[in-house]
Amino acid sequence: MKTPTQVKGQEKPQSPVRKQAMTFAAQELRLISALVLLLAVGLFLALPFVLSIGAIVFLPLVTAIILTILLSPLADRLASWGVPNFIASLMALLLFLAIVSLALTVVLRPAVTLFDEVPAMIARIGEHFSHLKGSMQWIVRLNEQVAGIVGAESGQQVVLAGPSMLEQLAFATPTVVLEILLTIMLAFFMIEARVRLRRRLLLQRQQVDSSLKAARVMREVQDRVAAYILTVGLINLGVGVIVALGAWALGMDAPVMWGGLAALLNFLPYIGPMIMIALLTLFGLGTADVPLIGLIPAAAYLGLHTVEANVITPSVLGARFTMNPVLILLALSYFSWIWGVTGALLSVPILLTLTALVDHLGKPNLIGFLFGEPLFATNILELADED
Known part of the structure; x- marks a missing residue:
């Protein structure tokens, strides 16, 4: 009579000692993964202070x-x-x-x-809003009533004089x-x-596999970052040319400047176009006699950016460079907090570099790890069990 181990295609039963060893190894691996995850979170929280100080x-x-x-x-x-x-x-x-x-x-x-x-533009915008003040008197009266209820104190305020802009530039240069x-x-x-x-x-490298892996990682990081920046740069150049032509057609001063500003600010995801819309709104309202006419440049740029961000850029970049908008905003806020405007410009290339490295080294399964799954897709315990 054949034993279970002799039956063809039947798995070899594991001994109780081996099952106990595998269970202990799984618990130990999960503990080590939890410690690594906690260290990564701690490094993520402490790194901004180190990078900003240095x-x-x-x-x-x-x-x-x-x-x-x-x-x-x-x-x-x-x-x-x-x-x-x-x-x-x-x-x-x-x-x-x-x-x-x-x-x-x-x-x-x-x-x-x-x-x-700019001061003359602000004064012109104030004149536009002063015409609307007559129809908004109820807001002024409501504000006065709220101030009376709160009991705002009218007294002298001490204002500490800070360094002037020239002094700040002199220290920062x-x-x-x-x-x-x-x-x-x-x-x-x-x-x-x-x-x-x-x-x-x-x-x-002592092993051929590690050399090939290092070569693939270097090539992937270099190709992804360089191709992304070059492609986005060409798209932003096209946006700048269209904005410059539109500014010239609308009779705006320095159309080349507006085109260059649109191209440069478009390197900042989400934040750059918002700044551009605010600048065009300020310039339009500050130079036009009619407020609705002054909003035409900002509205035209908003339409252009909508087409570029939702149609042109996704179709040109493709799925390879598609990133989660939440990750982009987190990287933008994270590195802007550390290094200001320079950090904002570097946020997307840094995110692309880290994404390429994670794709090769292994993407952690953070959500699944909370529910008992392995931290990484490749479970070394399963590989050891197959041997």
């Missing part, structure tokens, strides 16, 4: 890493044409700096002139210049050392 060191480093990922394909292309690595790295970085300088010049030079007209210089130098040396870094990652 911003003069960490901000140039992170910016240089993103620039290296972005400019390495261009340097590789120049090197494939026979240009020496040193010259290719320098040319890629100088080309990027030239594009950024040109964009800022196109935007900032006319903006300085328009900045002097040396730090900004130092961070820019550190970023440029770090980016150049990282781009120049990319070939040696790849060789170390590929050749100095």
